[in-house]
Amino acid sequence: MEVVLAKSLGFCFGVKRAVETVYSQTGKDEDIYTYGAVVNNEEVVEDLKKKGVKVIENREELKKIKKGTVIIRAHGVAREIYGQIESQGLKLVDATCPFVKRIHEIVVRESAAGKRIVVAGNPGHPEVEGIIGWSETPAVVLESVEDARNYTQKDNKAICMVSQTTFNYNKFQYIVEIFEKKVYNVSVANTICNATEERQKEARKLAASVDAMIVIGGRHSSNTRKLFEICREECAYTYFIQTLDDLHLELPKSVRLVGITAGASTPNNIIEEVQNYVRINF
Numbered sequence: 001m002e003v004v005l006a007k008s009l010g011f012c013f014g015v016k017r018a019v020e021t022v023y024s025q026t027g028k029d030e031d032i033y034t035y036g037a038v039v040n041n042e043e044v045v046e047d048l049k050k051k052g053v054k055v056i057e058n059r060e061e062l063k064k065i066k067k068g069t070v071i072i073r074a075h076g077v078a079r080e081i082y083g084q085i086e087s088q089g090l091k092l093v094d095a096t097c098p099f100v101k102r103i104h105e106i107v108v109r110e111s112a113a114g115k116r117i118v119v120a121g122n123p124g125h126p127e128v129e130g131i132i133g134w135s136e137t138p139a140v141v142l143e144s145v146e147d148a149r150n151y152t153q154k155d156n157k158a159i160c161m162v163s164q165t166t167f168n169y170n171k172f173q174y175i176v177e178i179f180e181k182k183v184y185n186v187s188v189a190n191t192i193c194n195a196t197e198e199r200q201k202e203a204r205k206l207a208a209s210v211d212a213m214i215v216i217g218g219r220h221s222s223n224t225r226k227l228f229e230i231c232r233e234e235c236a237y238t239y240f241i242q243t244l245d246d247l248h249l250e251l252p253k254s255v256r257l258v259g260i261t262a263g264a265s266t267p268n269n270i271i272e273e274v275q276n277y278v279r280i281n282f
């Protein structure tokens with residue numbers, strides 16, 4: 001069987017960099033922790049666990065750690081966490097994605113200049129909690145167009161608006177328009193990262209040109225589910241799998257070309273395994 005991989009698939013630049021940073025810290029004679037799982041992938045987290053990397057889930061757990069290295073993952077964290085790590089005498093390795101770091105820098109600068117920070121994003125998401133944790137004054141998070149419509153402020157403070165890196169571009173534009181109509185003094189920094197969109201575009205293109213499509217990713221990963229939906233729109237034989245073990249392809253004889261794409265938390269070795277298996281066994 002001929003197999004073609006989507007041009008951009010699997011780990012984005014920031015996650016790849018963070019995962020490599022964690023691996024580069026292993027094998028030393030010291031305790032290694034990541035603040036939150038470095039990537040939402042059970043296989044990777046399990047492999048790192050075998051290499052002695054532990055996951056800290058929250059501030060309370062962090063407080064109990066006496067020595068070792070704490071790695072900040074790609075999503076980034078609030079400024080306060082840096083302070084806590086340092087005050088406990090722990091070593092800090094920062095694997096925050098540079099695109100997220102840029103948002104932190106904007107938030108620090110603009111809030112220090114007296115602006116109110118408004119973030120378009122998911123309020124419970126760690127990246128958003130990290131972003132608002134760099135604002136010198138209380139920040140506002142808007143999740144939807146409706147939130148933007150309902151927003152009011154009593155003072156005439158200028159606003160700086162940023163977005164979570166994975167926020168939907170059209171929704172962001174709408175929110176900005178609503179704010180501009182309300183005649184607030186708004187400066188906008190579009191901080192959406194195009195890695196997700198790029199991956200979706202590539203998946204659609206590939207799915208339209210193959211006979212069957214395999215989408216690899218976590219069952220609970222929303223970006224993988226989105227990839228699956230996009231591919232299914234273009235290709236009737238689209239399969240969603242987590243690892244090679246789930247692959248039960250029942251393909252018609254006419255199928256000659258299979259495409260593969262993968263969600264943002266799928267490591268390369270799983271992609272390669274599936275690719276080789278399909279190539280040899282079909």
Ligand code: F3S
Nearest residue numbers: 012014097099165193
């Ligand atoms: Fe990934 Fe960084 Fe973009 S973590 S999705 S490359 S902001």
